[in-house]
Amino acid sequence: MTLWHLRPAQVGDLDCLHALAEQTGAGFTNLPSDKSALQARLDWNMRSFGREEETPENELYILVLEEAGSGTVGGCGMIFSRIGVRWPFYSYKVSRLSQRSEELGRTVPLDVLHLVNDFNGVSEVGGLFLSPDLRSLGLGGLLARSRYLFMGMNRRRFAEKVIAELRGHIEPDGRSPFWDGLGRKFFGMSFQDADEFNSQHGNQFIADLMPKYPVYTALLPQEAQAAIGRPHDNGVPAMRMLEKEGFSFTGYVDIFDAGPTMVADTERLRTVQQMQVLPVAEIVETIPEDRRGFAAAGTLGDFRAWRTGALVGEQGLTLTAEEASLMKINAGDTITYVAS
Numbered sequence: 001m002t003l004w005h006l007r008p009a010q011v012g013d014l015d016c017l018h019a020l021a022e023q024t025g026a027g028f029t030n031l032p033s034d035k036s037a038l039q040a041r042l043d044w045n046m047r048s049f050g051r052e053e054e055t056p057e058n059e060l061y062i063l064v065l066e067e068a069g070s071g072t073v074g075g076c077g078m079i080f081s082r083i084g085v086r087w088p089f090y091s092y093k094v095s096r097l098s099q100r101s102e103e104l105g106r107t108v109p110l111d112v113l114h115l116v117n118d119f120n121g122v123s124e125v126g127g128l129f130l131s132p133d134l135r136s137l138g139l140g141g142l143l144a145r146s147r148y149l150f151m152g153m154n155r156r157r158f159a160e161k162v163i164a165e166l167r168g169h170i171e172p173d174g175r176s177p178f179w180d181g182l183g184r185k186f187f188g189m190s191f192q193d194a195d196e197f198n199s200q201h202g203n204q205f206i207a208d209l210m211p212k213y214p215v216y217t218a219l220l221p222q223e224a225q226a227a228i229g230r231p232h233d234n235g236v237p238a239m240r241m242l243e244k245e246g247f248s249f250t251g252y253v254d255i256f257d258a259g260p261t262m263v264a265d266t267e268r269l270r271t272v273q274q275m276q277v278l279p280v281a282e283i284v285e286t287i288p289e290d291r292r293g294f295a296a297a298g299t300l301g302d303f304r305a306w307r308t309g310a311l312v313g314e315q316g317l318t319l320t321a322e323e324a325s326l327m328k329i330n331a332g333d334t335i336t337y338v339a340s
């Protein structure tokens, strides 16, 4: 039996995370392919898992998808406990302004972009990446939802709200129509350069150079307007999973590429609401039908989450011996369970 599970990233994961980063392509800033930038993230992750205080300050938790036994790493997912701490977190908020002229008998609705810091202090999930050869097998769901199990099990380490930023629409030639229509005029940089500068040096340069007044979208080129709130084609599976979890698009977009920012109340995430802490009542050789759910055990450093075939009964969970042994679970232990 092979069993893929999520576990905290460790000091020795630099090379396998780098191999994943090499497969992501442009615009995936949470998993930089530059080794020293990646090492800095890994160090930040180690400090975060090692921190005893439970209040969200500015932690990064990286979970790595590993195949039990072989140790092969096939993906990762991340959680930032509190964004906007070191640098303010900027978004564009799209709001609607309707103006009416009685003389003309005309009402003109216009969308306006406001530069805001409305998400300073919230948590963020991101950096969701699965090796292309492992896609469409249901592992994407495990990757994504293990983070919500971790958040539910360590609730005090996260904020009341959680966001996820989806990559915005990019043309086949790599151009961002939104950046070309707006940001480029104020920065004199290509989208790739600005995005890279942002991921390496933070976004103070945005505060310095971004237009301070609201922007009427009608003044932008048509293709830039069309990109507002539109996810990258590859981001559609991630967006579907976020929606199923209870995230919604409330009109906030990324200031670089206008990709949608998805928002949820942490307490109301589907996984957090539905998860149960249950004892392992019995360990058996085989379970006839494959029941599909997600399970997690361990606290911080020994956290692990996997797809389980467990049966849920009145006394608790029944697990197969193989699954229990791979995940180091004994009868009588409690584990966190959520149906898929």
Ligand SMILES: CC(C)(COP(=O)(O)OP(=O)(O)OC[C@H]1O[C@@H](n2cnc3c(N)ncnc32)[C@H](O)[C@@H]1OP(=O)(O)O)[C@@H](O)C(=O)NCCC(=O)NCCSC(=O)CCC(=O)O
Pocket (backbone or CB within 6 Å): 125, 126, 127, 128, 129, 130, 131, 134, 135, 136, 137, 138, 139, 140, 141, 143, 144, 164, 165, 166, 167, 234, 235, 236, 237, 238, 240, 241, 242, 244
């Ligand atoms: C995002 C993942 C990890 C998802 O893994 P998989 O592709 O294996 O996912 P999956 O299980 O096959 O599909 C997940 C859900 O999306 C649906 N789905 C799949 N393809 C679809 C499509 N073209 N149109 C509409 N829906 C689609 C599936 O039916 C399924 O929903 P049902 O469950 O209903 O059947 C992967 O695609 C990936 O690594 N993509 C490249 C990197 C990327 O774009 N990452 C997201 C960056 S954005 C980010 O990180 C923030 C978001 C976040 O962190 O959550």
